[in-house]
Amino acid sequence: MAKHPIDWSPKNWPRLLYGFFTSFKLATVVLVFMTVVTLLGTLGQVEHGLHSAKEKYFHSFFFTEKIFGVPVLLPGGLLLMILLFTNMVLGALVKVRKRWKGAGLLISHLGMLMLLAGGFVTWAFSTDGYMAMYPGMTSDRVESYREWQLEIVPLSPEGEAEKAWIYPAKLLETMRPDEQRVIHAESLPFDVVINGFSKNATPVPVSAPIAASVTGKEIDGFKLSPQKASKEAEQNLPGCFLEIRPRDGGDPVEAILWAGSYKFDPREKAMPFTFPVGDQLYGALLVKKSWTVPFSVRLDEFIFERHPGVSTARNYESRVTRFEEGQSDKALEIKMNEPMRHAGYTFFQESFGPSGSQPGDEMYSQFAVANNPADQWPLWSLVVTGVGLGVHFVIMLVNFTVRSRQRRSSPPVAP
Amino acid sequence: MIPSFKHPTRMPRRGVPTTEPCASGQSGRDGWLSRPLPLAAALLVLLPACGEKDTPGLVERPLSVSEKNFRLVDSSMERFRYTARPAASAGTESGSATPRGLVYDTPEGWTEKPGAAMRDVNFTFGEKGEGECYVARLPGTGGGLAANVNRWRAQMGAAPLSDEEVAALPTRPLFGQPARFVAVDGTFSPGMGSSETFPGYRLVGLILAADAGAVFVKMTGPKEVVEKNGAAFDQFVSSLDVKSN
Numbered sequence: 001m002a003k004h005p006i007d008w009s010p011k012n013w014p015r016l017l018y019g020f021f022t023s024f025k026l027a028t029v030v031l032v033f034m035t036v037v038t039l040l041g042t043l044g045q046v047e048h049g050l051h052s053a054k055e056k057y058f059h060s061f062f063f064t065e066k067i068f069g070v071p072v073l074l075p076g077g078l079l080l081m082i083l084l085f086t087n088m089v090l091g092a093l094v095k096v097r098k099r100w101k102g103a104g105l106l107i108s109h110l111g112m113l114m115l116l117a118g119g120f121v122t123w124a125f126s127t128d129g130y131m132a133m134y135p136g137m138t139s140d141r142v143e144s145y146r147e148w149q150l151e152i153v154p155l156s157p158e159g160e161a162e163k164a165w166i167y168p169a170k171l172l173e174t175m176r177p178d179e180q181r182v183i184h185a186e187s188l189p190f191d192v193v194i195n196g197f198s199k200n201a202t203p204v205p206v207s208a209p210i211a212a213s214v215t216g217k218e219i220d221g222f223k224l225s226p227q228k229a230s231k232e233a234e235q236n237l238p239g240c241f242l243e244i245r246p247r248d249g250g251d252p253v254e255a256i257l258w259a260g261s262y263k264f265d266p267r268e269k270a271m272p273f274t275f276p277v278g279d280q281l282y283g284a285l286l287v288k289k290s291w292t293v294p295f296s297v298r299l300d301e302f303i304f305e306r307h308p309g310v311s312t313a314r315n316y317e318s319r320v321t322r323f324e325e326g327q328s329d330k331a332l333e334i335k336m337n338e339p340m341r342h343a344g345y346t347f348f349q350e351s352f353g354p355s356g357s358q359p360g361d362e363m364y365s366q367f368a369v370a371n372n373p374a375d376q377w378p379l380w381s382l383v384v385t386g387v388g389l390g391v392h393f394v395i396m397l398v399n400f401t402v403r404s405r406q407r408r409s410s411p412p413v414a415p
Numbered sequence: 416m417i418p419s420f421k422h423p424t425r426m427p428r429r430g431v432p433t434t435e436p437c438a439s440g441q442s443g444r445d446g447w448l449s450r451p452l453p454l455a456a457a458l459l460v461l462l463p464a465c466g467e468k469d470t471p472g473l474v475e476r477p478l479s480v481s482e483k484n485f486r487l488v489d490s491s492m493e494r495f496r497y498t499a500r501p502a503a504s505a506g507t508e509s510g511s512a513t514p515r516g517l518v519y520d521t522p523e524g525w526t527e528k529p530g531a532a533m534r535d536v537n538f539t540f541g542e543k544g545e546g547e548c549y550v551a552r553l554p555g556t557g558g559g560l561a562a563n564v565n566r567w568r569a570q571m572g573a574a575p576l577s578d579e580e581v582a583a584l585p586t587r588p589l590f591g592q593p594a595r596f597v598a599v600d601g602t603f604s605p606g607m608g609s610s611e612t613f614p615g616y617r618l619v620g621l622i623l624a625a626d627a628g629a630v631f632v633k634m635t636g637p638k639e640v641v642e643k644n645g646a647a648f649d650q651f652v653s654s655l656d657v658k659s660n
Contacts, residue, residue: 141481153478159485166474183470202558203495208551210558213566220491225558261494269486271494283485292479 021083022091030084037077040065049231051146059123078123085116101399104392111385118377126372129290130350131297132266134364138298138323142369145234147289148172148259150183152192155274155281169289172197175240177226189277192284193243198226201239203258217241217254224256242284246277259286265354266364293345293369295324300331302365304352316352318365334367346370517550520654522647538651540644546636548648550655553629560624563631564597571601571618587621589630589652594623603635617641619648 006016020026041057048056056063060076075083092109096102129142147169153161165185175181175197183192196216203222204211214223224239237259244253255273262285263270272283301319306312317335322342334340340347350368357363488494517535521527526544528537536550558566564584565575576584586593596619603616619641620633632655634641634648641648 139481141479153485155485155487159487160483161478161485162483163475163477164482166476167470168472168474171472181470183473185469185473185475187469187475202553203491204553204558205492205497208553208558210553210563210566213562214558222491222495227559256491258495260496269484271486271488273491273494274487283487285485287482290482 018090018095021086022095023087024091026083027087027091030080030087033075034077034080034084037074037080040074041077047231049233051233052229052231081116081119085113085120088113088116101395104388104390104395106388107391108385108388111381111383111388114377114381114384118374118381121374121377122372126370126374127291128368128370130366131347131369132351132353132364132366133297133299134266134362135299135302137266138296140292140294140296141290142293144169144289146236148238148286149289150192150194150240150257151272151285151287152185152188153272153283153285155272155283157281159269161283167192167194172238173199189247189280190282191245191247193245195241195243196224197238197240198224199238200227200229200236201225201258202227202237203239203256203260219254219256222256224258238286240286242273244275244277244282244284248278250277255284257284257286261285262287293371294343295322297322297347297367299365302352302363304363306359313352316349316365318349318367344371344373346372346375516657518654518656519651522644522651524644525647525651540647541636541640546634546640546644548632548634548644548651551631551633553631558629560595560622563622563624563629564595567597567618567620567633568599570604571599571616572604573599573601587652589621589623589632590655590657592623592625594621594630594632596621600638605635613637619645621652 008016037057041053044053044057047053056076058077061079062073063076064071064073066072088109093106093113096106098106127142129144131139131142133139149169149172150167152165154163155161165183165188167183172194175194177196177198179197180193180195183194202225204214204225206218206221206223210225211223214225216223219241224241226239230236239256239258242255242257244255246252253275255275257273261271261273270285270287272285274281274283276282298321299318300321302316303319304316305314307314315336317333320332320334320340322330322332322340324343332340334347334349336349339349346369348368348370349365351366353364353366354361519536521538522540525538525540525548528539534549534551538548540546540548561576561578561581564581568575581595584595584597587596588594598620599618601616601618603613603618605611605613615638616635617638618633618635620631623630632652634644636644
């Protein structure tokens with residue numbers, strides 16, 4: 001039979017697009033690419049580290065990969081997931097002929113769609129951070145592991161501030177090292193100029209021999225040496241150059257800002273670069289992005305046991321009290337495999353500090369705080385898919401049995 | 416444990432004591448629309464920070480109790496967590512601790528000199544004191560392992576190594592951690608303002624780029640003098656430790 005030529009006229013585009021997105025070929029190609037991307041992403045963790053590999057291979061529309069030394073453009077996990085979701089919705093739910101026989105497959109496809117949707121919700125809406133505290137401390141603030149933002153604060157002579165102007169992490173981290181950005185706030189008497197931002201950097205004193213090989217400005221006896229980003233993104237300490245331009249015509253002030261000036265122990269205080277403008281003292285510093293949870297947690301006791309004779313931890317757990325408006329206070333324990341789940345947040349016993357502490361030293365407890373609206377979706381999607389496959393098996397079995405009986409009971413046909 | 420110079424570990428940890436309710440203008444659940452979308456960000460940046468309006472994206476918010484207090488410091492040296500380093504006193508006794516929290520054994524025939532800029536421990540050795548060995552520490556990775564290896568090689572007139580070659584350098588223990596071992600022969604140009612060169616020299620050194628900072632142990636001198644003091648170098652390195660209190 002001769003094939004009809006394809007009608008490429010614009011009026012036929014919707015039909016062509018529908019045909020493309022509902023085709024088995026698309027599903028097959030997408031699944032093959034997903035296998036390739038999963039393989040590359042898994043191997044890529046060795047070179048790039050977990051976070052960077054996730055961003056490059058799975059949270060992207062496209063990425064380039066050198067295969068036998070030749071850079072090849074490949075579709076990223078995000079694009080593949082969107083294509084597969086569209087293909088399954090249109091092909092397996094909309095286009096497919098609706099009949100009782102196909103009910104099981106329809107249900108199992110719904111389960112798979114739930115899994116994909118859950119992946120999207122996790123990518124788009126989940127958060128993870130940490131909360132660290134010494135016994136007796138109370139907190140509702142969670143800090144990001146990886147995201148840094150610029151903060152400008154008006155300071156009292158004692159080093160206290162009531163408010164801050166924040167240049168958010170989502171904008172700061174898009175800066176290129178050769179880029180300059182001017183931040184203007186009408187309520188501040190100066191403009192802030194950021195340049196030379198590096199996601200990982202070290203300030204080097206000019207007296208250090210390595211400083212000779214560091215290009216860039218010298219400010220207050222230091223140069224900023226950009227470093228290769230760490231495989232573990234939470235270990236990066238960003239740095240940048242800052243210029244304060246008073247709008248009253250005063251002399252501009254320059255500084256190097258480095259994330260290492262932030263506080264790394266619950267009892268530390270961050271050390272801003274300070275500068276006076278008029279009669280007011282201001283501070284500028286790089287701080288971790290932070291957010292609050294809708295309840296507070298007080299660490300009542302941190303139990304830390306070491307293996308005998310060595311400083312390695314054998315067991316550690318936290319006794320906490322949870323405070324929430326309108327509810328009675330609740331005493332709880334958070335252990336290694338027994339997190340606290342409340343209001344959509346999960347508190348895991350993650351770590352402890354300070355590093356290098358010896359027996360007898362007071363220690364702080366650190367919780368990983370995760371919020372993922374879809375954290376149970378994979379379980380439910382598997383249940384739905386399993387039910388769908390079960391229903392399909394039963395339908396097929398009944399169908400087969402009925403046909404077999406019919407075949408046996410029907411009289412033989414004369415040749 | 417490697418010696419600390421009050422530099423934070425590269426795994427920042429921090430706690431946040433506050434009983435204040437959420438006063439944040441930010442949320443961890445800021446949604447997929449606020450994920451770093453390069454195009455949107457670029458558009459925001461391209462908008463001029465002009466006239467009467469605040470820079471797009473700038474957030475003004477009150478600080479919660481845990482965020483309100485800052486430590487005011489006078490210098491970048493302090494802000495970047497470099498502790499002030501008093502000069503080492505000459506002739507430190509064997510097995511004693513320096514004011515910088517290091518303990519070590521001084522090898523026989525080595526003479527301790529006052530600490531110079533960026534040097535925590537400083538020795539000379541050889542008949543005329545022509546050999547030199549020092550310990551230096553820097554925060555972070557101290558400029559990077561490869562950069563420092565190649566800086567040392569350049570001082571000896573040797574070609575730089577690639578990242579892969581640097582990664583393949585042998586390791587030796589320093590403060591209980593594997594440090595890269597560098598050995599180069601050539602004409603030594605110390606730099607640092609000196610144009611003098613020393614042919615027939617050998618440089619032997621260890622670089623430890625750990626989370627808590629970088630440590631450098633470097634020995635230079637006429638090749639035969641350095642060779643003769645190889646065992647002393649090993650003894651000194653293995654004796655290096657952190658003062659426990």
